[in-house]
Amino acid sequence: MESKHVHEQIAAMRQSFFNEEVLNENFSQLEQLEGKDNPNFVEEVFTMYLRDSIAFLETIEEAMKTIPIDSIKMDSILHQLKGSSASVGANKVLKEVNKTRQVLGKGNLERTKASILELRKEYDSFKAKLEPYFQLKQANSVAQEK
């Protein structure tokens, strides 16, 4: 069945996220919070997360351009990004955030820049993976309602 097929596809996608460690168990926690009265809770959370984190990343990238870099501010933003990434279960993004904070802490400008690039890449990849997943889910749930 179409819906069943899509359903399986969604499940497979989801599993792959865990396998690749793009997502961790916190994501499952969020899923558990989802219920009948808020079926799109996870998606809402992710939408919010993606929106906020892109803003953070852009701020960080901007901050890297100033000389000397405002490490305090950057660390503050990274700290926030760490909290939200951890809460949604964005595993790889979280790891990159931690790495960046570490490097930033050591004061190595070049490595910090490189790390931020990595972080950005990871974020983009994360977004590219999760968005279709949610879209599919959404489409599927709508289809199922029919």
Added chain:
Amino acid sequence: MNSSSGKSYMSTASSSVLWKAGGDVVADQFPAGLRVLLVDDDPTCLMILEKMLKACQYNVTKCNRAETALSMLRENRNGFDIVISDVHMPDMDGFKLLEHIGLEMDLPVIMMSADDGKNVVMKGVTHGACDYLIKPVRIEALKNIWQHVVRKRKNEWKDFEQSGSVEEGDRQPKQSEDADYSSSANEGNWKSSKRRKDDEDENDERDDTSTLKKPRVVWSVELHQQFVAAVNQLGIEKAVPKKILELMNVPGLTRENVASHLQKYRLYLRRLSGVSQHPSNLNNSFMNPQDATFGPLDLQALAATGQLPAQSLATLQAAGLGRSTAKSGIPMPLIDQRNIFSFENPKLRFGEAQQQHVSNNKQTNLLHGIPTTMEPKQLAGLHHTAQSMGNMNMPVLSHGSQSSQNNPLLMQMAQPQARGQMLNDSTVGLASRLLSPRGQSMLSNGMATNVSTRNGVPENIRAPSYNPVSQTSSMLNFPMNHTSELPGNSFPLVSTPGISSLAPKVASQEDVNSEIKGSVGFMPSYDIFNDLNQHKPQNWELQNVGMMFNSSQHSNSLQGNLDHTQSILVQQGFLSGQNRNSTVISKAMFSAGDSTGHVNAQNSNQHLNSLLDNTVRVKSERVADAAPANLYPDHFGQEDLMSAFLKQQDIIAPAENNDFDFDGYSIDNIPV
């Protein structure tokens, strides 16, 4: 369970009663309906946590700003059972909020953060958090938070009963007493007019009181002023709750309230001075009930700002903050800072030029009364000041003006920094110094003033202020912007080169800030402070005391400042502890080139050394060249801290501090 967070007193009362009843009535319901106030600036986390709490069947109110949360709590003190707050927030440090809540509302507060560093967790403990959760928070961790509510109530109940028995003579039967208390309490804090609750609230209060909770007294600024005045009149050593109560002559206030407040106050003072000596003296001098012009929010903001060192002030002013800039603006904050000691001033701090003037004057006068040498009082003063400075930093953030830049710095720094005694000491010293007339104009004049001040009271500055100065300096390091303000205005810090330099720098705060930022950019310093803070349990204590004290003050900003100051100072203290380390740290802080500044730090905080050691290593090299010329080895902690601090400030205001004993740091050297 009542759903509204406090609007319906009846439901509140009923729920409270239910809970108070010890469980038999509510057993089946509790902890469902537990009224949680959730504070987190991150919308994603806020959303997730709210969902989780709701899944636990709690009654959740969320807000993304600490200020909002605080006003919500103030308006509806019995509307919540527990508060969960993030540590890292832009408008106010989570720990500051924690302090406020602890002092004003005495609600259990759970801190949370993505940071799981031992230091931060320790900070939570010392600030009185009943729990600390690491993000990502799991729902399981939230399921049991009700235990903190029960525990707290249980303790309150015990205290209540105990005090009740002790004060039998003073009190009437609980019921009537509560009634009296409630009503008078209403009038009382009534002064600060936190709430305009009517009888309903009183009833609620009464219910709580009679069964489980003590009536909560809000120690408004005025009330606290009265308290301090009474204490000073009696002499801190002789101040016993009963006599204080008599002197205060506030209807509805019980001996018990005074006793607990006195306890907090004592701790606070102890922290300030590092010894429980005559903190009251300091308070006396600094208590200039000038403020009161600020509204509660303003207070916080202003106070915070006001407390900020001259730099902050300047920044704020530059930012366009109307209030502080009223007059030179700087003098005000300084004064406020000093006033911080007295707790009353927070309001003053910012924006109220006139008041500041007045307070300045008063402070000045008081200063005269206060020995210039570093004494516990001074220390306490400095502490206060420092605190205020710290507080100032906080509010600065809220203003969002330029200071915001600084603020993050400040905040960041302030947070991790342990408030330790050092801070207090330095604050005190600085404060005392500041009291000298010069302080006022310091900021505005910047260096010039500072210099003069310094010159004017070299002796004072040297020995006693030295320490505080260094401490202050360290404190200032972070919030460069802020620090400058401090020295200029209210602190005796002015005397310390570091501080003064900061003050004058108002104009160049941005520059300084950037410099600072640059220097601060080094994570290590930042981390170092964190580490330092951790290692210094005493500092924590100090901070806590300050915090507690502040809370009672009822001026959020004050508390904030104090915290900041304390933390900053403590940080500084840590820095100075290590000869090498302190230097390094100082350097790290500013990334400033001169090590001289650090030298001061070195002397002051011997104990810090240990802390610094780890952190400092990184920077040792840099600091190595620091010439401890100005350090007075004899002065420990605060003084050194102050000097270090001041020195750092010097750096900020390079060239100007040259006159001072401290070698200025040159912030320009901040390598990033």
